[in-house]
Each structure stands twice: as structure tokens, then as C-alpha cells.
């Protein structure tokens with residue numbers, strides 16, 4: 139069976155857009171981790187406060203649990219900023235999970251996070267997200283893709299970079 143892919147990165151990196159397009163390209167379902175937050179987390183972020191680890195654990199467990207389902211989505215978007223978060227997701231998934239980090243220069247991210255309309259997360263939290271981000275280490279099942287190119291190109295680069303057995 140195909141392994142689920144977690145499209146990760148900070149606010150504005152394109153997780154929702156690229157994650158959905160990647161899933162469409164693979165002809166398989168997509169889930170946005172933003173839709174799995176408890177209401178308390180959404181309210182906290184909307185008020186301009188970054189989440190703490192305590193806020194994040196149940197959400198990350200929920201993300202992992204979706205990947206443990208008999209018919210998991212092919213792609214899930216989740217910031218998964220720290221290694222312990224990624225490990226938590228994989229543990230709850232109970233199967234091999236591949237991570238794709240969408241990475242790019244701060245000015246590109248800042249511009250894009252400002253483009254989003256109606257999102258609960260204020261653009262001002264970008265710097266806190268960048269400070270929290272631990273880019274995947276070489277021993278993680280992860281690839282990194284630059285977010286500067288157009289979306290269709292990013293999707294093809296992801297497919298080309300993923301290890302065998304994922305897609």
C-alpha cells in the first residue's frame with residue numbers, strides 16, 4: 139500500500155494548496171490538518187497566541203489517527219514543525235509516513251501568508267513558526283522542496299523526490 143504523505147511547513151508555505159494539488163495528482167484523498175484542531179486551539183491562534191506543546195499533542199495525535207484509518211488520505215497538511223511532533227504523528231499513524239517540508243525564504247512566506255483570506259492564523263505568527271521549525275534531519279523519512287516555483291512544478295518535484303514505495 140502507498141504510504142501517507144504529510145505536507146509540512148510554516149504558515150504560508152503552501153501546505154493546503156500544494157497538499158491538495160499533490161493529492162489530486164495522485165488521484166487520492168486530501169485532508170487539511172487545520173480542520174482537525176479542537177476549537178480551543180483555533181481560538182487561541184485567532185487571538186494571536188502561538189500554540190504550546192500541550193495544545194499540540196491532541197491535535198497531532200488526531201492527525202496521526204487519520205493516517206491509521208483503513209483508508210487513510212494519501213496526503214495530509216500539517217505544520218509538524220518539530221521532530222517530536224513528526225514522531226508523534228508517525229507513532230499514532232502506526233505505519234510508515236513520509237514528510238515533505240515546503241521551505242523557502244522568509245520574504246516569500248511573509249507575502250504568501252498575507253494573501254490568505256479568512257484564515258484563523260494571523261500573519262504575525264509567522265516568525266514564531268519559523269523560530270519553532272526544526273528542519274528534518276537526514277535520518278528522517280523526509281524530503282524538502284523549495285516553495286518559490288509555481289504550484290504544478292512543486293508537485294512534480296515532490297513526486298520526483300519522494301523515496302520509493304511512497305507513491
Ligand SMILES: Nc1ncnc2c1ncn2[C@@H]1O[C@H](COP(=O)(O)OP(=O)(O)O)[C@@H](O)[C@H]1O
Pocket residue numbers: 147148149150151152153154155156215250251253254285286287288289292
Ligand atoms: N507555489 C506557490 N506559488 C504561488 N502562490 C502560492 C504557492 N503556494 C502557495 N501559494 C499561495 O500562498 C498562500 C498560502 O498558501 P497556503 O496553501 O494557504 O499555505 P499554508 O497552508 O501552508 O498556510 C495562498 O494564497 C496560496 O494560494
Ligand SMILES: O=C(O)[C@H](O)[C@@H](O)[C@H](O)[C@H](O)COP(=O)(O)O
Pocket residue numbers: 147148149150153171172188189194216217218219259267
Ligand atoms: O498554515 C498555518 O497557518 C499553520 O500551519 C496553521 O494552520 C497550523 O494549524 C497551526 O500552525 C498549528 O499549530 P503549529 O503550527 O503552531 O503547531
